[in-house]
Amino acid sequence: MRKIGEEELVITSEKAGIIRQEIIKMLGEAGSGHTGGSLSAADILACLYFWEMKLDPKKPDWEERDRFVLSKGHAAPVLYAALAEKGFFPREYLRTLRKLGSPLQGHPDMRQLVGVEACTGSLGQGISWAVGMALAGRMDQRNYRVYALLGDGELEEGMVWEAAMAAAHYRLDNLLALVDNNGLQIDGNIAEVMSPEPIARKFAAFNWNTLEIDGHDHRQIMEALNSGRSFKGRPTAVIAHTTKGKGCSFMENRVEWHGTAPNREETEKALAELA
Amino acid sequence: MKKQATRDAYGQALLELGALYDNVVVLDADLSKSTKTVEFARAYPERFINAGIAEQNMMGMAAGLASCGKVVFASSFAIFATGRAFEQVRNSIAYANLNVKICATHAGITVGEDGGSHQSVEDIALMRSVPNMTVIVPADGISTRKALFQLYQHDGPAYLRLGRPAVPQIHHPEMEFAIGRAVELRSGKDLSLMACGIMVSKALQAAEILAGEGIEVSVVDMLSIKPLDKEMIISKARESGALLTLEEHSIIGGLGSGVCEVVCEYCPVPVSCLGINDLFGQSGSPEELLQYYGLGVEQIVEKARNLLKKK
Numbered sequence: 001m002r003k004i005g006e007e008e009l010v011i012t013s014e015k016a017g018i019i020r021q022e023i024i025k026m027l028g029e030a031g032s033g034h035t036g037g038s039l040s041a042a043d044i045l046a047c048l049y050f051w052e053m054k055l056d057p058k059k060p061d062w063e064e065r066d067r068f069v070l071s072k073g074h075a076a077p078v079l080y081a082a083l084a085e086k087g088f089f090p091r092e093y094l095r096t097l098r099k100l101g102s103p104l105q106g107h108p109d110m111r112q113l114v115g116v117e118a119c120t121g122s123l124g125q126g127i128s129w130a131v132g133m134a135l136a137g138r139m140d141q142r143n144y145r146v147y148a149l150l151g152d153g154e155l156e157e158g159m160v161w162e163a164a165m166a167a168a169h170y171r172l173d174n175l176l177a178l179v180d181n182n183g184l185q186i187d188g189n190i191a192e193v194m195s196p197e198p199i200a201r202k203f204a205a206f207n208w209n210t211l212e213i214d215g216h217d218h219r220q221i222m223e224a225l226n227s228g229r230s231f232k233g234r235p236t237a238v239i240a241h242t243t244k245g246k247g248c249s250f251m252e253n254r255v256e257w258h259g260t261a262p263n264r265e266e267t268e269k270a271l272a273e274l275a
Numbered sequence: 276m277k278k279q280a281t282r283d284a285y286g287q288a289l290l291e292l293g294a295l296y297d298n299v300v301v302l303d304a305d306l307s308k309s310t311k312t313v314e315f316a317r318a319y320p321e322r323f324i325n326a327g328i329a330e331q332n333m334m335g336m337a338a339g340l341a342s343c344g345k346v347v348f349a350s351s352f353a354i355f356a357t358g359r360a361f362e363q364v365r366n367s368i369a370y371a372n373l374n375v376k377i378c379a380t381h382a383g384i385t386v387g388e389d390g391g392s393h394q395s396v397e398d399i400a401l402m403r404s405v406p407n408m409t410v411i412v413p414a415d416g417i418s419t420r421k422a423l424f425q426l427y428q429h430d431g432p433a434y435l436r437l438g439r440p441a442v443p444q445i446h447h448p449e450m451e452f453a454i455g456r457a458v459e460l461r462s463g464k465d466l467s468l469m470a471c472g473i474m475v476s477k478a479l480q481a482a483e484i485l486a487g488e489g490i491e492v493s494v495v496d497m498l499s500i501k502p503l504d505k506e507m508i509i510s511k512a513r514e515s516g517a518l519l520t521l522e523e524h525s526i527i528g529g530l531g532s533g534v535c536e537v538v539c540e541y542c543p544v545p546v547s548c549l550g551i552n553d554l555f556g557q558s559g560s561p562e563e564l565l566q567y568y569g570l571g572v573e574q575i576v577e578k579a580r581n582l583l584k585k586k
Binding site for chain 2: 069109110111117118119121122124125126127128129130131132133134135136137139140158159162163165166169170
């Protein structure tokens with residue numbers, strides 16, 4: 001069990017704040033992109049990148065590193081902010097998001113940006129990719145762990161459940177999937193568009209070790225990560241209950257902020273709230 | 276003449292590759308006995324992963340394995356590997372330019388009795404249209420084996436189109452195989468037959484009949500569909516003044532289309548495309564189906580005679 005103390009919680013809280021501010025800044029600059037689902041995942045990525053994962057930004061190809069796959073690839077800004085803050089590339093890169101020739105593509109591209117482990121964005125595919133990485137890790141007798149972050153709307157893709165079946169079948173206890181359960185998808189409330197509920201019971205039925213947490217409570221996130229690391233014989237699914245647009249009052253739980261970037265005025269307002 | 280199905284040659288070559296290289300990993304989707312990956316699975320169970328009947332996840336896992344340094348050979352029937360999982364192949368494998376070799380068997384109408392739902396006539400078109408993808412359609416067991424070794428060395432994704440029925444051995448065991456290079460099997464200045472897959476041996480038979488009529492045709496195995504051997508196409512167009520393409524695939528988007536793209540741009544000459552005429556397949560024996568869809572030897576001869584009149 002890794003230590004969860006005040007010191008650790010202060011660090012990840014600081015990092016989550018920086019990640020949120022960078023998300024707003026880069027999306028404001030870009031003029032398009034996915035704000036709500038980036039903000040809802042900020043606490044999860046802060047805990048993964050600044051508490052949980054074995055990474056060395058100076059050796060991005062280190063074979064023993066832990067791997068993170070952003071299966072909900074449209075939340076690219078949260079990943080880019082975390083990678084920049086971790087030191088994989090200069091923070092100035094963030095100003096180029098979605099611009100022609102930028103390594104910060106609209107959806108993550110491993111061939112363009114250091115630190116990105118997979119090409120994702122077409123929903124459902126990242127979890128399969130992560131299963132493949134976990135299989136490779138076991139074949140090579142390496143101790144790295146693989147993390148995948150999915151959206152709750154993403155669970156509507158049938159491929160997710162093919163991957164869930166395979167991960168349990170192959171007993172991939174080196175794999176942990178988190179679901180950013182913010183309750184909204186492009187067309188509205190997931191309960192109204194196409195409900196993936198009951199999510200935890202579905203993963204449990206697929207034979208995963210399953211946990212439900214508050215996805216903004218860093219202690220709970222860390223405890224879930226600790227639990228996944230120590231659980232043997234099955235993959236772990238962490239259903240993280242989150243708020244879309246978390247941190248900016250006028251964005252929270254508002255579906256119109258799924259795929260919208262803030263204008264100048266909204267950017268300033270959001271940054272003032274996050275300061 | 277010795278006969279062997281390209282899928283059988285694939286299964287044997289995989290065993291050789293597995294013995295030589297530790298990073299070879301094979302995936303299948305519950306068809307290992309048909310795709311012939313079963314031999315590899317028996318020899319190297321720790322490097323074989325059965326995805327079950329879940330082709331989309333198989334392609335996603337293949338990407339993940341390849342991103343960790345594995346050279347992945349992923350097999351299923353052509354219809355499922357390229358159709359069911361098209362977008363996984365496109366976005367997870369080709370977009371990321373990963374070392375996944377999609378080796379699909381049971382391509383084309385010679386699947387036979389299983390019928391049209393299982394007969395892929397669009398797979399070459401689908402795979403050829405994807406950036407980064409190499410497409411190889413071998414005509415016999417020897418070239419299949421050579422292709423597999425080349426594809427292992429090749430950095431990037433590839434599609435290898437294999438068949439169900441036994442086909443005649445047409446290449447010399449010491450043949451030179453290179454991605455992007457066609458192989459001329461017979462020369463003749465009146466007309467050039469440019470074929471791939473099972474149609475290469477049919478083209479050779481047609482060439483014999485035409486030779487009996489005093490018509491000398493060259494036969495080229497266009498095994499590298501992408502990249503296409505432009506030099507060979509241009510040189511044959513200039514030499515014989517007309518080209519006949521032959522493929523067990525839709526006339527839309529396959530070898531014929533690829534040859535026409537080159538001919539139209541660089542050396543316009545009459546081209547006739549023999550293939551499946553924008554139709555689905557159906558149940559029947561492979562030979563019956565080839566006749567029914569106009570891919571029999573007599574039909575090739577007829578098409579060649581008609582094309583000669585256009586020169």
